[in-house]
Amino acid sequence: MESLNGIAFFVQAAETRSFSQAGRSLGVSSSAVGKGVSRLEERLGVRLFHRSTRSITLTAEGALFLERCRRILCEVEAAELELSETLEAPRGRLRISLPLVGMLVMPALTAFMRRYPAIELDVDFTDRLVDVVEEGFDVVMRTGDPIDSRLMSRPLGSYRLQLVASPGYLACRGTPETPADLRNHACLQHKFPSTGRLEPWPIRRPDNAPADPLPASMVCNTSAALMDVALAGLGIACLPDFMVRQAIGRGELVSLLDAHIEHEGTFRLLWPCSKKRAPKLRVFIDFMVDAFLEGKLLAQGRR
Numbered sequence: 381m382e383s384l385n386g387i388a389f390f391v392q393a394a395e396t397r398s399f400s401q402a403g404r405s406l407g408v409s410s411s412a413v414g415k416g417v418s419r420l421e422e423r424l425g426v427r428l429f430h431r432s433t434r435s436i437t438l439t440a441e442g443a444l445f446l447e448r449c450r451r452i453l454c455e456v457e458a459a460e461l462e463l464s465e466t467l468e469a470p471r472g473r474l475r476i477s478l479p480l481v482g483m484l485v486m487p488a489l490t491a492f493m494r495r496y497p498a499i500e501l502d503v504d505f506t507d508r509l510v511d512v513v514e515e516g517f518d519v520v521m522r523t524g525d526p527i528d529s530r531l532m533s534r535p536l537g538s539y540r541l542q543l544v545a546s547p548g549y550l551a552c553r554g555t556p557e558t559p560a561d562l563r564n565h566a567c568l569q570h571k572f573p574s575t576g577r578l579e580p581w582p583i584r585r586p587d588n589a590p591a592d593p594l595p596a597s598m599v600c601n602t603s604a605a606l607m608d609v610a611l612a613g614l615g616i617a618c619l620p621d622f623m624v625r626q627a628i629g630r631g632e633l634v635s636l637l638d639a640h641i642e643h644e645g646t647f648r649l650l651w652p653c654s655k656k657r658a659p660k661l662r663v664f665i666d667f668m669v670d671a672f673l674e675g676k677l678l679a680q681g682r683r
Contacts, residue, residue: 384456386420387449389413390428394438394446447529454532454653470659471498477510477520478503480602484622485521488671492664499660507601509574512652518661519651521668526650534665536647536672539620541582543636544627548613550634556616559583559592559640566597566615573601581618582643620645647672 392402393413403410421428428442438446478485493501504510504517512520513530526533549566556562562581570579581594597615600606603623610617611632627633649665 383420383423384453386416386423387452389416390420390442391446391449391453393417393429393436394442397436399436450529450653451532469498470496470663472658472660473500473502474660474664475502475516475518476504476664477512477517478505479521479523480505480507480604481620481623488668491671492667495667496660496663499664507573507603509572512650517652519649519664521647521649523645523647525646526648528650530653531650532653533648533650534669536649536669538644538646539622540645541618541641541643542621542624542638543581543616543618543641544610544624544633545616545636546611546613546633547631549610549615552613555634556636559585559637562594562616563592565595567594568598568600568606568609568615568617569594569596570603570606570618571599571601579618582641583637584640584642 388406389402392405393399396402396405399413399417400410403413406413417428424445426441427439428445429436430439489501489503509522510517510520512528521536553565556565571577572579578596578599598606598609603619606617607619607623609615610619611627616636624633624635628635649668651661651665
């Protein structure tokens, strides 16, 4: 228990950059925090903080240790909460952020609402990279690997990007046989809402070869709009396989240059490490994981 107290003192001091503020947050004196951290440093045989009369800053060893300590405290907190609230019915407001892929997530969301009518969903659909902690979200769904140590995560499933165009477009403009042919086509490009940068198309290239610039007949920050424009026969789009699978099956779109595409992405749920795993959050995470992994939503695709 003393070790856990020392870890709690260390994490709070690292986040507030002050023994005094850490003590106030934890309801103990600043000297208790300082002594607890010093005992922890003595046991570890390393210095975790650079100390001055005005402030404290993490050492390189302290920064490395902080990542693990946050996760340790989150796991302890989650275990305590699960034991104390096993009989409590899930209820209350759950604020979530989801990417603009309604055809993928809406079946799972509506099924969740039927299962848990006492949980009020406050849903923000956006492709913007939200700050989960600062903006007060309970849980978000995003792609890629987690890079924020303040967040916990669970994978939902993988997807790949494909180049697609309508048969009408290809009949008019021709079918690209190599990546170089794309320079003579109308390319519908996605830009990241958070940076405004264009998303690179995942075309396999020789080692260290620079990416060829592609023409852009349209630039848009939502995949759904690119899908509509591609279906209208106005260009080639790079879209997730779950979005285009049924349109390809119906003959409305054609997959292009498959042998030259190299990509795999992962959908994840992320939530603040500092958030208690309240029943409403726990059941949402478990439900969505089951819906994606067992229900194979990514494999089926919807539109």
